[in-house]
Amino acid sequence: MRPQKVNDESLMAGLLEVLRSKGYDGASLSELSMATGLKKASLYHRFPGGKKQIAESVMLEVRAWIKQEVLDVLKNKKMKPKDRLDTALGRIEEFYAWGEKSCILRALSMDCGMEQVGDLVQASMESWQKGFLKLGQDMGLSKKKAEKRALESLILIQGSLVVAKGSRSPQAFKYAIEKIKSIYL
Amino acid sequence: MRPQKVNDESLMAGLLEVLRSKGYDGASLSELSMATGLKKASLYHRFPGGKKQIAESVMLEVRAWIKQEVLDVLKNKKMKPKDRLDTALGRIEEFYAWGEKSCILRALSMDCGMEQVGDLVQASMESWQKGFLKLGQDMGLSKKKAEKRALESLILIQGSLVVAKGSRSPQAFKYAIEKIKSIYL
């Protein structure tokens, strides 16, 4: 058993960076290899299922991240709702580098014929909305109103990241964060 | 001069469909060929610059479409502001098939190393926002407020289309359309 040249955390981080920026079809194994510091054959050793498994593994991590940093934080009854929101939004700002980075959910929801990846994107979005739903309800909103604001929060983040990328300015993302804060005032 | 097998309108429509759904890297010439009914070599006859020129041409059309159906409609002083908004939103709903189709701006704002395409995406987004800015100002809003709502309209559309795709339901898009109507009430 030779030691791993690159640990799992660093490996997954490199794969995520390429996938979120280039998407599934745009992310070549050569680029994934360069970004991680592992040669192609080594990537196949870590992910015998190849590029498909790489995308699935990254999305599994992202789904877990959203559950932990968004859903679990937003429904954490030990904190005041306002503090939960600030905490979750802080993690989100960091994850998207204050609007400089694309969203992996957006990148991997393009049509690329990967059913499993699509399922994980869907689950991640549902988890996100569930978190904001709980937050809204804990703030005293009706289920219907809380659902609407949860949907709006996801739309604002996704939309602002697309606009930030397209217009080459993170301004839209900062606007979205403030807007989300304001709808939960 | 042999007659064209496929006219420009139908040709561009086929190319747009593939590009908005698969993105630049995911759209292969084989698929563009199938979608348009022209063989690969014929596509090179129409677009000597190859796939790059295809993407640029599609984006040129999209930019023109947004100028005509969004910007020009929203700033048309011959109509009442409310009617301008309803007209533009109607065109937008149709263009995105009520949330069933992806946005080409989103698809082509992924990193694919095409500077010119990125410029056209940026210009299209600016044109969109300029239209909603004029609408807001004609409704009596301050420039600052009108700019914010213009940005929000673009974010809502882009975000809702990503969410609609990812959660496999056009519900988010319908929500966004209603939301835009409500912020210009």
Add this chain to the structure above:
DNA sequence: GTCTATAGCTAGATAGAC
């Protein structure tokens, strides 16, 4: 203007040495 055929390359994936 469209086509068939094919060049030249890079993609994803595998075999086997170390």
Add this chain to the structure above:
DNA sequence: GTCTATCTAGCTATAGAC
């Protein structure tokens, strides 16, 4: 576990017949 070398399929792009 990582690597070099290599396979095959698919890609973008071109040549030349009709």
